[in-house]
Amino acid sequence: GNSVTQMEGPVTLSEEAFLTINCTYTATGYPSLFWYVQYPGEGLQLLLKATKADDKGSNKGFEATYRKETTSFHLEKGSVQVSDSAVYFCALSQYSGSARQLTFGSGTQLTVLP
Amino acid sequence: KAGVTQTPRYLIKTRGQQVTLSCSPISGHRSVSWYQQTPGQGLQFLFEYFSETQRNKGNFPGRFSGRQFSNSRSEMNVSTLELGDSALYLCASSGGTSGSSETQYFGPGTRLLVL
Numbered sequence: 001g002n003s004v005t006q007m008e009g010p011v012t013l014s015e016e017a018f019l020t021i022n023c024t025y026t027a028t029g030y031p032s033l034f035w036y037v038q039y040p041g042e043g044l045q046l047l048l049k050a051t052k053a054d055d056k057g058s059n060k061g062f063e064a065t066y067r068k069e070t071t072s073f074h075l076e077k078g079s080v081q082v083s084d085s086a087v088y089f090c091a092l093s094q095y096s097g098s099a100r101q102l103t104f105g106s107g108t109q110l111t112v113l114p
Numbered sequence: 115k116a117g118v119t120q121t122p123r124y125l126i127k128t129r130g131q132q133v134t135l136s137c138s139p140i141s142g143h144r145s146v147s148w149y150q151q152t153p154g155q156g157l158q159f160l161f162e163y164f165s166e167t168q169r170n171k172g173n174f175p176g177r178f179s180g181r182q183f184s185n186s187r188s189e190m191n192v193s194t195l196e197l198g199d200s201a202l203y204l205c206a207s208s209g210g211t212s213g214s215s216e217t218q219y220f221g222p223g224t225r226l227l228v229l
Binding site for chain 2: 032034036042043044045046049051089093096097098099100101102103104105106107
């Protein structure tokens with residue numbers, strides 16, 4: 001079946017540091033890939049997505065590139081801010097039966113210190 | 115456009131009781147999915163509804179059920195609550211014809227505590 005493996009957390013960085021959160025996936029066919037972010041006490045917010053190989057998703061300074069050859073979708077940001085502190089989830093979407101279904105990684109807690 | 119709304123936001127129940135959670139999707143979205151989030155198991159898919167029909171179901175016992183109404187609003191029900199059902203229950207909606215859009219938009223969740 002489908003699976004998503006994320007870098008273990010927690011990750012603690014200083015403000016303005018470079019961020020990488022690794023994500024690899026296992027799936028048959030060609031899934032769509034997503035990063036969601038969850039702030040304390042809230043639901044999931046879509047951060048970015050990519051729907052085919054070599055697509056780059058980007059939003060709010062975050063980027064991730066769909067790499068089919070390495071089955072990866074690593075999240076990067078050049079300069080993190082305290083407000084980026086949250087839990088980040090990598091996910092893939094693929095048809096299961098007649099409907100698309102999201103499969104999530106375990107989440108990576110990011111804390112950014114001032 | 116208003117986002118996905120879920121009610122109630124917080125709920126406390128005791129073992130053996132049952133609970134009903136509600137979800138209103140983004141206007142125009144006809145697909146609604148439900149997920150359970152716990153510290154131990156992470157995010158797990160419960161089921162998905164489109165046009166009042168359940169199209170997909172995750173690996174949960176029959177105590178977990180759901181339905182969708184003609185206005186696309188959805189409810190999920192958990193009967194005979196167990197301590198392990200304590201979790202954040204998230205609803206997500208997606209649009210497109212046949213609900214085929216791959217992007218799901220999530221609500222704020224309902225936090226259920228079972229005592």
